[in-house]
Amino acid sequence: MRPHGVWGHSVLHDFRLEQCGPTGERSPLRAGASVYHSLPSLRRGNPSTSHIRLTPRPSALLRVRKGFDGFPATAPALPGITDVHVHHAPRGSLRPAIIDIMRRSMPGFARLEGVMGDPRDFLDHMDAVAVERSCLISYVAPEVMGYKEDTNASVAKYAQEDRKRLLPFGSVHPRRSRDPKRDVERLASKLEVAGLKIHPPHQLFAANAYADGRLPGLRTIYRTAERLRLPVMVHTGTSIFPGARSKYGDPMALDDVAQDFPELTILMAHGGRPIWCEAAFFLLRRHPNIYLDISSIPPPRLLEWFPRIERIADRILFGSDWPGPGIPGIREEIDAVRGLPLSDATKERLFVSNARRVFP
Structure with a gap:
């Protein structure tokens, strides 16, 4: 069942909710109000919504012809998609290089900077590309x-x-x-994050650097996340950015983490691509x-690097890695x-039900 009713994403992303005053003036009902979450009460004839109307957004006609990335804004038919990997960069936080x-x-x-700021x-x-949660x-x-x-x-x-749709990682x-x-x-407790992110090549330590006693704080992070039932996402694979140490992207370090913290949910980002995919699959099995x-795994290479991926269909998650180098767009991914x-069952798990289990 479509989680937001029978209304199609490709139509509703072009509208906003407005309150109509007694003299006909219009004002937004709520900053960033979700049409999807408000429409059920409208359809039921809720008296409190009698002066609410759907108004086309000024950019609606443009988006019908051109999507955010310059491609037709067609919406996938599969409802309930979660994108588990969208980057958030605070304005002014990135190094010039x-x-x-x-x-x-x-x-x-430049346009991406604006979107990530608002x-x-x-x-x-997200509405335009039919993604329910990010x-x-x-x-x-x-x-x-x-x-x-x-x-x-x-x-x-x-x-x-919108905390129902935007899941922050700390x-x-x-x-x-x-x-x-x-x-x-x-x-x-205070920021109510949905999970933690560890990036060994960018933070300059191996994912199991606690094992030899050199980084005891890392053990504490894992242990606390396990107790609080916070998923931990760990970057695996290489990085192209200056100063990154790709040797720390070897996923085999997660063999220690998975055994030492058996109740910890570990999200292996990128599957060790492009050089450690066999090791990544071993760990997943x-x-x-x-x-x-x-x-960040190019879709045409996914079955080349993980030819038996359907054997782990209950533990695969869709992520776009957007915005990032080489990523054309969420919709394209x-x-x-x-x-x-x-199989259709595998795709449903990948896009929808596995993420709902990890992030209920």
Whole structure:
């Protein structure tokens, strides 16, 4: 069943809700109000909605002809999609070298900066590409990316626009935190994050760096997340950004983490692409608490790198890795994955039901 009723996303993203006053003046019902969440009461004839009308957005006609990325704005038929990997970068947080790479590799980067600064614009974009929920990925990595601890408050504030649809991820850097346990607990209780992000190549440590006693704070982060039932996303695979240490992207480090914290839900981002995919699949077969986030794996290579992916169909998650170098757009990633020769049941799990289990 379509979670927001029978109204199609491709139609509703072109409208906004407005309150009609006694003299005919119109004003927005609520900043960033979701048409999807409000329509059920309208259809039931709720008296409190008698002066509410749907008004076409000024850009509606443009978006019918051209989508956000310059392609036709067609909406996939599969409802309830969760994109578990959308990047959130607070304005002014990126190092100049990183911004230069993004501008050169991503057409329309200036427009992307605007969208990532205004959650209402991003929710409109989610509507246009028929994504119900997005995980907003943010992490502390001043050495490589420029992100500092204030990125946590930024992503949480951004997600406040619609917490049913925007799921913020926070971060505690084990070398920068004086009290990792307290900081993880604060992210969970005060900022209400949906998960944690660890990026070994950008934070410059292996995912199991606690094992030899050199980074005890990392063990505390995992242990606290396990107790609080917070999923932890870990980047695996290489990174192109200056200063990144791709050796820390080897997914085999998660063999320790999965065994030492068996109740911890681990989201293996990118499946070790492009050079550690076999090791990643071994870990997915071995550890039931590891999920595969397919973001940043080019859809045409997914079945080449994971030819037996349907054997782990209950633990694969769709992620777009947008906005990022080489990612054309969320809609393009969805359409390319949907075009792969996978069973309908596998696609439903990948796009919808697995994420609902991890993020109920």
